[in-house]
Amino acid sequence: MKLLLRSFVRFFAQTPWATLTAGLGIALGVASTVATHLLGLAVSDQLGASAAPHLRGVTHIAERADATMADYFDLRHQWRQGKLPQVEWITPVIQGQLVEGERRYQVIGADGFRLAARDSSVSATRNSIAADATLERAPGAVLQLAGERWTVAEVVDAGLEDALFADVGDALALLGRPADHLSYVALSLKAPLDGVRETLERLFPGLAAGLPADVGQLAGWTVRPVASVRPEQQFGNAVLFTRGALGLLALVVAWFIIYQICVLWLRRQQLLMTRLSALGVSRGELAVGFLGAIGVLAGVATLFGIAGGYGLAVLLLRLSMAGIAAPPAMELSAIVVVKALFSGFAVALVGAGVAFTRRAPGNLQPPAGRMAVRWGGVVVGLALIAAGLTLEETGLYGGFLAVLAGCLIATSWVGPLLRWLRDALERRGSEGGHPRSSATATTRNGLLFRLAMREATWHEADLGVAIGALILAVGASVGIGLMVGSFERDFMRMLDQRLAHDFFLELRDRDGAALARALREAHPGAVAVPLGERSVRLHGHTVEIGYADFSGAETARYGYAPALGLDEALASEALLKALGLSVGDSVVVGGKALRVVHEFSGFGDVVPRLLIQAEAAAVRFGALHYDRLGLSGLPAADLERWLAEAAPDVVVRQRAALRTVALDVFDRTFAITRALTLVALIVAVAGLYNAMMALRLNQRASVALLRALGLSVGEQRWLALMRGSALGLVAVVLALPLGLFIGAVLCDVINPRAFGWSVALSISAADWALPMALGLAAAVAASVLPVPEESA
Amino acid sequence: MSAIRLNGVCKGFGDGARHRRVIDDFSLEVAAGESVALCGPSGSGKSTLLNLMAGLVPVDAGTLILGHDGRSHDLSRLGESERTALRRRAVGYVFQFFNLVPTLTVLENVALPLALNRLGQRVPEARQRLEALGLGDRLDAYPEMLSGGEQQRVAIARALAHEPAIVLADEPTGNLDARHSEEVAQALFAEARRLGSALVVATHSAAVAERADRIVELVQ
Structure with missing residues (x-):
């Protein structure tokens, strides 16, 4: 078995370009995952650090019309008697607004022990309050409020503008409310899958934003998730979730690439494997040898991916926070490393495993009945799209599931499209019922064009998946480009309306x-x-x-x-x-x-x-x-x-400056999105180059023959250009509708579900033409770039 | 004027210590309409000589002149693109294996040199030659659908379609059985003779060599 593994590893070493591209695909996929995780953690930590003290650990809030403290005590009594087993703890909250002189304050009252920092005794002291950092008061500062002197015992960074936190009694006094006043009850409810949810959240920061909120039940009370009072938390998680989903794109594209490269490797190893089979090596042993070698490659590539992902995260965070704040320090936790290793190995081994199962010796032809499976897949995909788009309850998962289903439908039709093109070209050669031989092209360009088209459409097995990956990357790039472009236009329209005044004065x-x-x-x-x-x-x-x-x-x-x-x-x-x-x-x-x-x-x-x-x-x-x-x-x-x-x-802000700042924030917001899309596109281009390279190595004999016939270098390049253009056109033709679909889902489904606003999709050539041109150029470049000589 | 003239031609491969001279001071002259069989053991340089004559590889030393259109072309003085242009017009090549472009049909394979030489009007004649070679019902077939003998006959039709001054054949019957070898050799020599082309065949087959006007034995 060691010899077998060594044989496969040596084969990879003898095909350095293919190995390098496969490794690059894995490394970039891992890097993208690591970068989105680290960015997610950084943002998540910032959100967590700014959690309001009265909502620490709160999962839900309960309220009812004209609720009083008596209602709260009744609820607490039930809980203490064990009648509310789903409740871990409860606390009353008072919330209101206090206008003192020329200043307004948000006053929030809760259990003093909940409000206090772990190492402080603020709650025990009468007339002491915690002030939000936005009030710019130092600890020990004294405020004259509601006719009394209040001491700022501590400053908290809750992200709640002008907020004062006090014990329930103090809050009631500050707000001048009766002693039995109650705003709502804060609860921590046990969810059956809390542990799973927490673990998943640690693995995929922001995941919770995509999950449907737990609906709590308390008789006589309306129970809502805490997000209804802390929408910024939900907002931040939604950002994390959408970025996390985007981070997976490169991984999915990498999976396609690994599969394609493994198919090509298996094709090149076919003779060797047949010989080994003849020597008595079992299919299982061959699989272990092949997958083992891929595992070695995945291990090395993953290490590079982790380092690259860390660098990418640092770079993107710096990019998005430059001039705003110092980027937080990021560290590679064990979870990140485990996740990266899992991503790298899973992508490589599953891709290689599927390729081996379908294309290894003894099973070199694609399984029969694929059309039925394909149509079945389309029906299931359409059903998933319909459910994801129409069922609001499916939340962000529904939206992204619809995008995923759309991607799979688009990529699964590469093969049939290539076959259809091949048949259409053949039919075109036999128009009017005459035999094709009567329609043989007799001009040089006509014949070379026909040759190029056939070379592009005849190698579905060698190129289909790589083209699928390119479609995926270009489609996502078009969709995201359309959404960002549409968003930018809507946003600027909104800015133009909102910034109608010449100046805005902060008083x-x-x-x-x-x-x-x-x-x-x-x-x-x-x-x-x-x-x-x-x-x-x-x-x-x-x-x-x-x-x-x-x-x-x-x-x-x-x-x-x-x-x-x-x-x-x-x-x-x-x-x-x-x-x-x-x-x-x-x-x-x-x-x-x-x-x-x-x-x-x-x-x-x-x-x-x-x-x-x-x-x-x-x-x-x-x-x-x-x-x-x-x-x-x-x-x-x-x-x-x-x-x-x-x-x-008074602080004066000019319209032009506000507009510049707003657009700058907009650009920074989408810098990460664009960078992640670009990573996926690079993976796809590298994969397509690899597939084309393998195809061209296999066609060396054909090229030598054409050269012997007198085909000049220029004509050979023209042939390659035509072939690459045809493949690129197939990719962009499928990527464009996919991109439009993704753009529409992002604008009309994912944005409203994540952030509460919809974006009017406007299709501007500037937004879709660049990714399409990049995709086309990538296919042409992959076809025209020199092929390094490989001995295998 | 000779169709092919080699004078003191040398060719080697590899660098430094790994350099190996395959052709050493080789001279040969082939007249128009003449056929020459190159015989010799494997590694004696038969294929290399054919590749030199086709201008696929440059000579290291000596002169190699092809006669075409009443002019002499010294391949040793031509660059890659000029050699390619000359090969396209003046040379027809038949290989032992992988003779046909797999993504072109039989007729398209034969039409390819015509199209490259902008002689598209001659395609009907090429079709007639294919029919004469017994391939009239295989015009729309792709190479993978043909037998080895059929593939070689198509290769011969293609090599001669543009009526080149020189036809080079590298083991044209090397992977065929005796009956098909006979058919293919007969077709190759007959067609070259019909067109008055100089024919150089590299072969191990005594039966094929005997068809040639002259046999040149190469030694290792």
Whole structure:
């Protein structure tokens, strides 16, 4: 057996280019997996670090209309009696808004022991609070709130703007609420597969975002996943999940490549294997030898892949965070290494195993009845696509399953398409019922063209899977390109609307309304619109209510022409989706109904938003606080001069600068996506080159014959060019509809499910032409590039 | 004017210590319409000589002149592209194995040198030659569908389709049985004679060599 293994390993060494390409495919697939995992962990750690203290370990929240502390104690009593076995622990939460002077605060009250950091005793001290880092207060700072002095005992980075955390009693006092007031109950519910879910989450960061949320049950209470109050966590996980899915693309392409290369290797080893069989070596022993050698290759390639993946992750993280923050340190944990090894070995051994089963000596012809299997696969694939796209409950998994099924359907038709082309070319040669010989091309170019087309379409077994991989990579590249391009156009359209004001002023502790009045008095031509927002809970969801003087000019920033009425509202797409509403429906805020008159895009909004007239907000919330000011009709120099005297602490942001920053963030967001797609494309190109190289090595005799007939070097290159172009055309012809499908699913299914917004798919040549041209060029290059001499 | 003239031709392969001279100071002249059989043991340089005459490999020393269109072409002074162009016009080649392009039909294989020489109008004549060689019902067949003898007859038809001044055949009957060898040799010599082409055949077969006007014995 050792000799057999040695024989196969030596064969790989004698075919260095094929081995190198196979190794490169595995290494890049592993690198992509490692990079997405490390990036996922880095982002996940950041999200985890900013978890609000009152929600640490919380899986669900429970609420009911007019809930009181008595209801909570009743629930706790049931739990303590063992009547709620699914509940691990429960705690009441108080949440509200406090406006103190010119500043508003979000006050959150929970069990003091839950709020406290592990090494602090904040909760035990009366009138001590924890402040979110956004408040910029140091520990020990004293705040005068609700007529009392409160000491900031610690600062937490919860990512909740202007949040103060206090014990339940303190929170009630701060908010001036009655002692039995309750906002909701935070719970930790046991899920039957919690352990599995946690393990999977460690293996695939962000996976939870794709899983359907556990629906908890408590009699008399409405139970929702914690994401409804921490949408940013869900948002972050969705980003991780989509990137993780994209990271798998290179691995899938690598699998195709390994399979193709193994088929070619087996073809070249066919004589040797037949001889060994004749000597009495069993099929099983041959398989062990062959797979063992592939395993050695996979091991080496995986090590390179791990190193490459780490480098890629560092590079991408630097790229996406440059100028924003220092990228977090990443370390290769045992899980990453195990996952990489598993990916590398699984991809290589499964690819090689399937190739061996189908193409090893004694089974060199493709299994019969493939068409029936293919059609069956198409039916199953279409059913999966239909289910994934239409069943909302399938979440992100449904969306990606539909993409996967679409990819498999597209790639499974490479062989039939090549055969159809071959038959069509043959039919074309025998048009009108005459024998083909009567239609023989007699011109040099005609005959060489026919020769090139046949060489392209006759080698399905040698090239089919490599072309499939190229289709997959180009299709994904086209789809992602279309989505990113469409998103960018929608995003810029939104920016153009939103950034209608020349300047946006961040007011800090100032009263926006007063500042606007002063500005208008000093500069009568200036248009100053105070903008404010506050966080409320609607039907269990945290929602941001934006308020301003929504005149026609202001509503135009959201794509709606008329001024808003007092009982009207503009709703973000995410809000309508979360609450199951449509334009024309009503939503109750502060006990009064508002009719949704328009839906606007909220790209980048983590929280669902509802916009109402300032007057309508005042009726519901009392005194309003404005923290921003939109300003137009005033030269920058005049504004700066005025602000220097009237409000020097106000931060001014210019429209152009905001636009640049927004587009920069957009580009950074998709830099990782583009890089991962490129990795998959490189794997596919390397694979196709390998397949073409093997084919050309097998055709050396044919080439020598053509040379003996007087075919010049230029004509041979032209032949190769035509052959490569034909293969490239087959690939891009199948990749284009696949890309359109992927683009449409990403825009209309995955984006809404992951982030709550949909993107209008617009098909611009700039988005699909480049990946298509790259795919075509790759096929041509693979066909034209020199073939290194290999002894095997 | 001779169709082929070799004068003091040398050819070797490999570098340094591994260099091996296969052809050493070899001279030969073949007239138009003459047939010559190259005989000798394996490794004596028969195939190398044919490849030199076809311009597939350059000579190391000596002169090798082909007569075509009333002019003499010194292959030792021509570059790769010029040798290729001359080979295309003036030479027809028949190999022992792998004679036909597998992705072209019988008729297309024969039409290939015509198309390369922009002589597409002669395809009907080529079809007639194939019919005369007993391949009239195999015109649309691909090489894999033919027997060895049929494949060699197609190769002969292709080598002569563009009426070259020189026909080179490397063991044309090497993998055929006696009956098919006889058929193929007969077709090759008859067709070359009909066209007045110089024919050089490398062969181990005494029966084939005897058909030639002259036999040249190579020694190792």
